[in-house]
Amino acid sequence: MEHRYYGLTGGIGSGKTTVADWLGELGARIIDTDEISRQLTGRKGQAMHDIREIFGANYLDPEGALDRDRMRQLVFSDPGAKMRLQNILHPMILAEAKTQALMPTTAPYTMVVVPLLFESMRYRDWLQRIVVVDCTEEDQVRRTMSRSGMDEAAVRSIMGQQIERGMRLRLADEIIHNDGDLAALKAQVVQLHQRLLAL
Structure with missing residues (x-):
């Protein structure tokens, strides 16, 4: 069977790394463009x-x-x-x-993690499905401030350089909603993995 390549993206602080780590634990090969x-x-x-x-x-x-x-x-x-x-x-x-x-x-498929996937326009003709990790802008700011030490103005400046949230969601093939607790997030990741295996 032909190997499949999918993309994972989302705004800063949305939880991409956590989702990618769990998909890796479930058996996906992860390629992290930040790394x-x-x-x-x-x-x-x-x-x-x-x-x-x-x-x-x-x-x-x-x-x-x-x-x-x-x-x-x-x-x-x-x-x-x-x-x-x-x-x-x-x-x-x-x-x-x-x-x-x-x-x-x-691995059954490869997940390529690209923070600026939609902004760069270089990946759509290669990756067969795009997964977006989504949360509120308030959560993005809070999480990024807590992990990076940046102030709110700096975080919002970065967010302003990224594609608008609503457009990102419209372009997504799959959406992971990171607006609850970790257990709820992990359940969505497991379900996503099962869907991708079945494609």
Whole structure:
């Protein structure tokens, strides 16, 4: 049977990582594009030469990795800088995700976790179904503040760069509602896994 590739996305603080971890425990292969991005922008990462060439050494930390805080401040204040960074990273992230996806696996399907899946427009022709993890904007702010230490204005600034919640839900093939307790969330994940197995 042909191997199947699905996408998992959602706004910041929606619970994507928790859902992905549980799907992995249930047997899915998980490819996390955030993890790929961290590797590409780490010390000696594949993207660092281009980042240094385009943005300068000021955007590297002492180890030679991307200075994430400084770059975050730049891209939120300068749309052109954001576009230049995306033009470096997004093709590399997609290429590495597809490389990992071609590796042999006994998993019944592969779930590719892409925070900006709808925003990037690079994944829809590859992934056969898109799962959105959804919660209220208030929950997004509260969860992100508690885990990251960012203030509300910073979190809402990030949310403002992402696709609007209603549009994300309209584009979804499957929706996980993360608005209850963990037991309710896990029950939905198990049901999703069963549906994906049956496709």
